[in-house]
Amino acid sequence: MARPKIALIGAGQIGGTLAHLAAMKELGDVVLFDISEGTPEGKALDIAESGPSEGFDARLKGTSDYADIAGADVCIVTAGVPRKPGMSRDDLLGINLKVMKAVGEGIRENAPDAFVICITNPLDAMVWALQKFSGLPTEKVCGMAGVLDSARFRHFLSLEFDVSMKDVTAFVLGGHGDTMVPLTRYSTVAGIPLPDLVKMGWTSQEKLDAIVQRTRDGGAEIVGLLKTGSAFYAPATSAIEMAESYLKDQKRLLPCAAYCDGVFGLDGFYVGVPTVIGAGGVERIVDIKLTKDEQAMFDNSVAAVKGLVEACKGIDDSLA
Ligand SMILES: NC(=O)c1ccc[n+]([C@@H]2O[C@H](COP(=O)([O-])OP(=O)(O)OC[C@H]3O[C@@H](n4cnc5c(N)ncnc54)[C@H](O)[C@@H]3O)[C@@H](O)[C@H]2O)c1
Numbered sequence: 270m271a272r273p274k275i276a277l278i279g280a281g282q283i284g285g286t287l288a289h290l291a292a293m294k295e296l297g298d299v300v301l302f303d304i305s306e307g308t309p310e311g312k313a314l315d316i317a318e319s320g321p322s323e324g325f326d327a328r329l330k331g332t333s334d335y336a337d338i339a340g341a342d343v344c345i346v347t348a349g350v351p352r353k354p355g356m357s358r359d360d361l362l363g364i365n366l367k368v369m370k371a372v373g374e375g376i377r378e379n380a381p382d383a384f385v386i387c388i389t390n391p392l393d394a395m396v397w398a399l400q401k402f403s404g405l406p407t408e409k410v411c412g413m414a415g416v417l418d419s420a421r422f423r424h425f426l427s428l429e430f431d432v433s434m435k436d437v438t439a440f441v442l443g444g445h446g447d448t449m450v451p452l453t454r455y456s457t458v459a460g461i462p463l464p465d466l467v468k469m470g471w472t473s474q475e476k477l478d479a480i481v482q483r484t485r486d487g488g489a490e491i492v493g494l495l496k497t498g499s500a501f502y503a504p505a506t507s508a509i510e511m512a513e514s515y516l517k518d519q520k521r522l523l524p525c526a527a528y529c530d531g532v533f534g535l536d537g538f539y540v541g542v543p544t545v546i547g548a549g550g551v552e553r554i555v556d557i558k559l560t561k562d563e564q565a566m567f568d569n570s571v572a573a574v575k576g577l578v579e580a581c582k583g584i585d586d587s588l589a
């Protein structure tokens with residue numbers, strides 16, 4: 270059987286890391302696409318030359334021609350611009366919306382059967398626009414953010430409790446912005462919910478609140494440190510987790526930006542929710558019941574996403 274084909278649209282910091290991870294995990298052959306002359310070819314060759322030492326079997330190709338992504342099984346989209354210190358993700362909307370249009374058309378014409386994972390920010394609005402521009406089925410287009418935000422939450426919690434990150438589970442839902450919703454009630458250490466751990470004296474409510482806020486600010490914390498761009502190792506690892514679940518039909522239950530129509534009280538928006546990812550793409554959205562307070566936070570986050578979607582419609586008539 271031929272190896273799966275993984276197309277990475279955008280060969281910048283995340284794109285290059287994705288290519289390296291996909292090759293090392295032997296998820297398939299990799300095509301790195303970018304408009305920056307020489308960058309995708311250079312990164313593909315560099316990573317391919319790590320193959321003999323690492324011992325992986327994967328072909329890598331760099332290109333600026335959409336024809337080379339033909340027949341891709343998975344497309345992961347990072348094309349666009351990252352933010353700099355002082356900017357919000359939302360400041361990227363105008364410039365990255367134009368990029369989504371070009372990418373959507375490229376995918377529609379060359380890889381219409383692919384499972385598409387969007388990473389470009391502002392994530393929830395960009396994945397919505399990418400689905401519209403590509404015309405692919407909504408269950409085959411999703412966005413990566415919740416896995417990353419939850420991983421950050423899990424990491425901070427593991428430090429607080431001094432336990433393995435493997436035993437910490439967490440769910441961060443809502444839009445990938447300042448209004449994201451880390452759900453403490455559904456986050457655990459080996460199945461023990463965080464509110465119970467507070468009662469048991471493992472931590473205090475004040476410390477937990479500070480960790481929730483650090484999670485919300487997790488992207489900005491890295492941008493402030495790097496100064497020239499945003500996080501890329503953890504974002505790439507998170508998207509690979511989603512791609513692997515699709516390619517291997519693992520049916521992982523992961524928080525992803527999925528098209529919600531008739532779930533979570535939504536009517537046609539992308540926002541972070543618990544999803545099952547398998548060979549059918551986003552196979553199920555787990556419509557969990559939120560408490561009044563959680564619902565208020567979720568509604569606030571959805572309102573922010575809706576505002577960005579309206580801004581997209583204002584910029585590009587074809588989306589209205
Ligand atoms: N969803 C998330 O959780 C998350 C996490 C981290 C970063 N991001 C976002 O991901 C995006 C990429 O981040 P990065 O660090 O890889 O940025 P980067 O600048 O390193 O790479 C982006 C690449 O996109 C390319 N590009 C620009 N326009 C293009 C087009 N029309 N077609 C193809 N390629 C094009 C650029 O040449 C560049 O190589 C940013 O928007 C960033 O904000 C999202």
Ligand SMILES: O=C(O)C[C@H](O)C(=O)O
Binds near residue numbers: 351358445488499500
């Ligand atoms: O914060 C950013 O701009 C990048 C990304 O959304 C992140 O959360 O790391």
